[in-house]
Amino acid sequence: MAGGDEGSLVPREVPGSYGMPFVSAIRDRLDFYYFQGQDKYFESRVERYGSTVVRINVPPGPFMARDPRVVAVLDAKSFPVLFDVDKVEKKNLFTGTYMPSTSLTGGFRVCSYLDPSEPTHAKVKQLLFSLLASRKDAFIPAFRSHFSSLLATVESQLVLGGKANFNTLNDATSFEFIGDAYFGVLPSASDLGTTGPAKAAKWLIFQLHPLVTLGLPMILEEPLLHTVHLPPILVSGDYKALYKYFNAAATKALDTAEGLGLNRDEACHNLLFATVFNSYGGLKVLLPGILARIAGAGEKFHQKLVAEIRAAVADAGGKVTVEALEKMELTKSAVWEALRLDPPVKFQYGRAKADMNIESHDAVFAVKKGEMLFGYQPCATRDPRVFGPTAREFVGDRFVGEEGRKLLQYVYWSNGRETESPSVDNKQCPGKNLVVLVGRLLVVELFLRYDTFTADVGVDLLGTKVEFTGVTKATSGPDSAV
Structure with a gap:
């Protein structure tokens, strides 16, 4: 995997160039969005x-960004420096080189923008842990009820029109x-x-617009999305409506917050952000x-999932339980x-807390205190030095077995290694285990209901667009194809 004995290497300067002030950052932004893609x-x-450690400009660049110049860590070995809160500061860096107005979050810097050294960080994260623990059953x-209804709607739409847009249904269902x-x-x-x-999606866009493209012509998107911040007042009514729901629905959690020493209003804004931005926004992309x-894995892989899932559920007396899910090794791996x-x-x-050295597979690089470090995760998690010639391919059983599980330390989606756990002292996603659970539940729900399915895949605003084109129901036979 890693090459060479890094301990014997002399630290070198990070290669790369920021180019001409202002002009180069804009040119790089155009490459990022339009000419090359991410x-x-x-x-x-x-x-x-x-080199996989380089100096580059990252969006959004001039006007919006504090400073677009970063040291990018783009391999599996250098990337984890971003998880080490002893080495890097996380204050106001959730969205990177720019920060949305706190007017979008009730005037508060919510947990995602807090460094673990700030006292409120531990209190809010403990609140989130308490909420998840109290609702674990x-x-x-809840997932099975809501997503069973979603799949019933998929089947109806397939009968009527031959296709069913999963993203649209998922937005409402999630x-x-x-x-x-x-x-x-x-909420309904x-x-x-x-x-x-719709209110949640609008609020999300007002925070993320510097980092997205709507597929409009560049001449429209650049001034509209990537040059100045959209005025928070345009979404204030939507946010107030969301806040009203959370303030009423989360009474027990807010009582817990006060017991932790949190202001009730600040706690509610944090719950709203964690629920809508982190959880809902995450499910819009994840599922x-x-x-x-x-x-894309095809029918043969579906058959393996069917066998594993139905056997585990049968062993659990026909119920989907945590214990049954834990037996589904292939499902977890997928x-x-x-x-x-x-x-x-x-x-x-x-942001580097002190002068430090960063190791890639092949070299050691010197970074100065105060420099912004940036990681583009797909470069790290598709690193061929770790995952071999299939690094860019979906290999559903990659993490099955003892050797497969060793690779989990290189799965970084949660702002930490998959083999590590979130705590009040780090920035790893507090809902890490819930996210994996929900992903597995989607796969389980699919293959308890269907023997196989087909779908068209494209690009959506925040990720992937999926349209079902056919399903074969579990009661196999010529009349079961929809």
């Missing part, structure tokens, strides 16, 4: 400078599922009605990504493989 943008710089039944699972209160039964997903990879290839959050950041 993957090619980083891969081309690695090739140009012959609700997740499986929002309901999260409210039900976290708080036991359906509140004053939000059915408007919750279509998993579905797309499973669809979800981890999808997360490896398509991490829901691709960018991670940290």
Whole structure:
């Protein structure tokens, strides 16, 4: 895997160039969004400078960014420096070189923007751990109820039109599922009605617009999305409606927050952010990504999943339980493989707390205190020095068995290694285990219901677009194909 004895190497200067002030950053931004795309943008710089640790500009660049200049770590060995909070500071770096207005979060810097050294970080993260623990028995039944209904709708749409857009159905279903699972209160039964997903998506875009493209002509997108911040006042009504739901639905969690020494209002804004941005925003990307990879794996792989899933559920008396899920080694591997290839959050950041050395597979690089470090996760988690010639391919059983499990330390989607656990002292996703659980539940729900399925896969605003084109129901036979 790693090459050479890094301990004997002399630290060298990080290669690369930021180019001309202002002009080069804009040119690089155009490469990133339009001329090359994200993957090619980083891969081309690695090739140009012959190094996986390079100096580059990252979006959004001039006007919006504090400073677009970063040291990028683009391999599996250098990337984990971003997890080490003894070496890097995480204050106000959740979205990187820019930070959305706190007007979008009730005037508070929410947990994602706090460094673990800040006292409020531990209190909010403990609140999130407490919420997840208190609702652990609700997740499986809530998911099965909501996503069983989603798949029933898929079947109806296939009969009527031959296709069913999973993303659209998932947006509505995931929002309901999260409210039900976290708080036991359906958003649709509140004053939000059915408007919750649209309000949430609009609020998300106001924070993420510097890092996305809507597929519009460059001449429109550049000034609209990537040059100045969209005014928070345009989404304030949507945010107030969301806050009203959380303030009413999360009463027990807010009581817990006060017991932890948190201001109730600040706690509610944090719960809203964690639920809508982290959880809901994550499921908007995660579930279509998993579905797309499973669809592309083909019918033979589906048959293996069917056999494993149905046998484990049968052994559990026909119930989907945590114990049954733990027996589904191939199912877990498939979800981890999808997360490896398509991490829901691709960018991670940290600011060097002191002069340090960063090791890649082949060299050691000197970084100065205060420099911004940036990681593009797909480069790290598709590293051929770790995952071999199939690094860019979906290999569903990659993490099966003892040797396969050794590779889990290189799965980084949660802002930490898959083999490590989130705590109040680090920045790893507090819902890490829940995310993997939900991914597995999607696969289980599919293959308890279907022997196989087909889908068209494309590009969506935040990730992957999936349209079902056919399903074969588990009661196999000529009349079961939809």
